[in-house]
Amino acid sequence: MAVVGQAALAHERLHLEDEMRTISLLKERDRLRAALLSSIGHDLRTPLTGVTAAIEAIGVEHPEAASLPLARAELARLRRFLDNLLDMVRLDAGALKLAPEPMDLTDAVAGAVHDLKDLLRGHHIDFQVPADLPLVRADARLLHHILINLLANAVQHGGSDGPITIAGRRTSDAILLTVRDRGPGLEPGTEAAIFETFAQGEGGDRRGGSGLGLAIVKGFAEALGIDVSASNDPDGGAAFTLSIGSRLIVGTETDGEHGQASA
Numbered sequence: 001m002a003v004v005g006q007a008a009l010a011h012e013r014l015h016l017e018d019e020m021r022t023i024s025l026l027k028e029r030d031r032l033r034a035a036l037l038s039s040i041g042h043d044l045r046t047p048l049t050g051v052t053a054a055i056e057a058i059g060v061e062h063p064e065a066a067s068l069p070l071a072r073a074e075l076a077r078l079r080r081f082l083d084n085l086l087d088m089v090r091l092d093a094g095a096l097k098l099a100p101e102p103m104d105l106t107d108a109v110a111g112a113v114h115d116l117k118d119l120l121r122g123h124h125i126d127f128q129v130p131a132d133l134p135l136v137r138a139d140a141r142l143l144h145h146i147l148i149n150l151l152a153n154a155v156q157h158g159g160s161d162g163p164i165t166i167a168g169r170r171t172s173d174a175i176l177l178t179v180r181d182r183g184p185g186l187e188p189g190t191e192a193a194i195f196e197t198f199a200q201g202e203g204g205d206r207r208g209g210s211g212l213g214l215a216i217v218k219g220f221a222e223a224l225g226i227d228v229s230a231s232n233d234p235d236g237g238a239a240f241t242l243s244i245g246s247r248l249i250v251g252t253e254t255d256g257e258h259g260q261a262s263a
Contacts, residue, residue: 044082051075073118080152084212087145091219096142098223102135102250103143105177109166112147119152122161129168133175135250142220146228147179149213150240154181158237175244182237191230214240224248 055071062068090096106129113125154164158181165180186194195218214230217240221228227243246252 048075048078048082052079069118076118077152080148081212083145084149084216087216088212088219091216091223096220096223098139098142100137100139100224103138103140104135105129105133105168105175106131108138108140108143109147109168109177112144112151113166115144116148116151116155119155120164123155123158124161124163126163126165126167129166129177133168133170134252136175136244137248137250138224138226138244142224146217146220146226146242149217150179153213153217153240154179154183154238157181157183159183162237173246175249176241177244178239178241180233180237180239182235185232185236185238186230188232194230195228 052075055068055075058065059068059072109127109129113120113127151164151166158164162182164182166178167180168175168177170176195214218228221242225245225248227245229241229243231239231241233239
């Protein structure tokens with residue numbers, strides 16, 4: 001029996017050693033990936049700034065140039081990708097610094113639509129965010145980035161001129177904010193997986209995308225305490241919904257200390 005016990009202990013020790021080696025390798029892989037992404041992101045900033053300045057200079061000298069809108073749109077898309085890259089590194093490293101404040105969702109959505117006006121040109125925006133929704137407590141920069149990525153995703157996968165719906169509504173315990181496109185929708189069963197880093201799929205962030213946009217949405221939403229989900233709309237297309245719980249709604253009974261401070 002003693003021999004059997006010693007063999008079992010030895011086997012368990014070997015198993016634990018294998019697990020520790022695996023964990024060590026995963027940590028090193030993540031560290032190297034973060035370092036690589038950070039290096040690429042920072043190295044791209046300088047040439048991107050130079051290209052932006054050159055295109056703007058061309059626009060001043062030749063404002064009639066037909067290729068300017070496309071060049072500016074592609075630069076904006078590259079800048080969003082770069083921001084996503086660097087923010088994903090910060091997210092993975094736990095380096096995000098939050099500055100929550102009371103925010104008007106109508107203004108937040110309008111600001112995101114305005115900043116993407118070139119990308120959204122030609123798309124009908126069905127704006128259904130009531131002005132009387134209560135304020136929510138969130139970090140303005142992170143929420144703006146979430147909305148930017150959801151809108152850009154809807155443009156990319158909703159067709160060249162497909163309509164985009166942005167709808168907000170109050171429920172008994174949350175505020176729901178949904179961005180809906182009229183594209184091909186999501187592959188059944190991928191509703192959760194498309195939020196994973198570098199995940200791609202039919203209708204996800206999807207085929208042809210970097211796979212970072214929706215991962216940023218998920219990561220930032222979690223950092224803010226907001227739930228995010230994806231689904232296929234019954235009328236067609238994909239719908240991405242932010243669920244802002246009552247503890248983040250300013251003025252609710254569960255808002256507690258924050259609600260008192262903002263009163």
